[in-house]
Amino acid sequence: MQDRISKLWRLAPLTAGQLAPALSLTAEEGTWIKIRDFQGHLNVVLVFFRSLRDDATEKALRELDTITGPLEQLDTIVFGVTHHRTDDLRDFRARLGLDYHLVYDPMALTARKFGCSGRVRPYCRSSVVVVDKQGSVASSYDGLPATPQLLQAIADLEGRDVPEQLEERAFTGVRDPGAPADEVREISSGDARALLDDPDSVFVLLDVRSAAEHDAFHPSGAANIPLDELPHRYQDIQQNTDIICISQTGGQSTTAAEFLTSVGMSNVYTVSDGMASWPGAPAQ
Numbered sequence: 001m002q003d004r005i006s007k008l009w010r011l012a013p014l015t016a017g018q019l020a021p022a023l024s025l026t027a028e029e030g031t032w033i034k035i036r037d038f039q040g041h042l043n044v045v046l047v048f049f050r051s052l053r054d055d056a057t058e059k060a061l062r063e064l065d066t067i068t069g070p071l072e073q074l075d076t077i078v079f080g081v082t083h084h085r086t087d088d089l090r091d092f093r094a095r096l097g098l099d100y101h102l103v104y105d106p107m108a109l110t111a112r113k114f115g116c117s118g119r120v121r122p123y124c125r126s127s128v129v130v131v132d133k134q135g136s137v138a139s140s141y142d143g144l145p146a147t148p149q150l151l152q153a154i155a156d157l158e159g160r161d162v163p164e165q166l167e168e169r170a171f172t173g174v175r176d177p178g179a180p181a182d183e184v185r186e187i188s189s190g191d192a193r194a195l196l197d198d199p200d201s202v203f204v205l206l207d208v209r210s211a212a213e214h215d216a217f218h219p220s221g222a223a224n225i226p227l228d229e230l231p232h233r234y235q236d237i238q239q240n241t242d243i244i245c246i247s248q249t250g251g252q253s254t255t256a257a258e259f260l261t262s263v264g265m266s267n268v269y270t271v272s273d274g275m276a277s278w279p280g281a282p283a284q
Contacts, residue, residue: 013115013140020131021113025103028089032228043076044131048116048124060144070163184257186272208256249274
């Protein structure tokens, strides 16, 4: 009886076949996550959760982290979604050591659209929704499912076998236990130019500003992937080392560089003074 009454006060997650609602939220490190950007490229696992101080939730989120590599092999990306603010999420993600990002859902408004919130109180309820590459709900779970169950569901969705292990560590965000984490290094625009001008250089200059900013002015040979597109386009770079990230003043490039190291790139720099100090750049 108590369980039946409890369900009356809860929404039910969307079921398979329904069109997934729009999701446009900020990740804990500032990146704007828009679910429509992944359509045609990746399946998206949305893990809604309520508490930052619950042992069971922490265990489930950590276990999910162990399968992010195999999920990437199945063209699938994971995001945790909760109503807690980004500064709290940064600390929480660092404490748990999660590779996947957590996004802030103010007042659980997006969770409500997905049927993953309380009916009355504004909080995200522990539940999972899998959105396929076409933007439809592929499966949903009331509660946090066991990782083998979720991994099998994604494999079935892709019509492939469950990966037994990662064949490649590049671009997975999974590091060997005990291996030192790569660190983002800051360099000046002058030092960046020196590295790029070296005849033997293998560095790629990655401009993470908007396409309009890039078109207005950019150094010769710079690749352009706007910061908010980087999570699903980083493999366009075609390598896992020797990247120099640049933005207008250095803030966005630092975020980009931290993301790239988190997915396995090992020699990443950020231009601390940004494009504003690049020779030939128009005055602001």
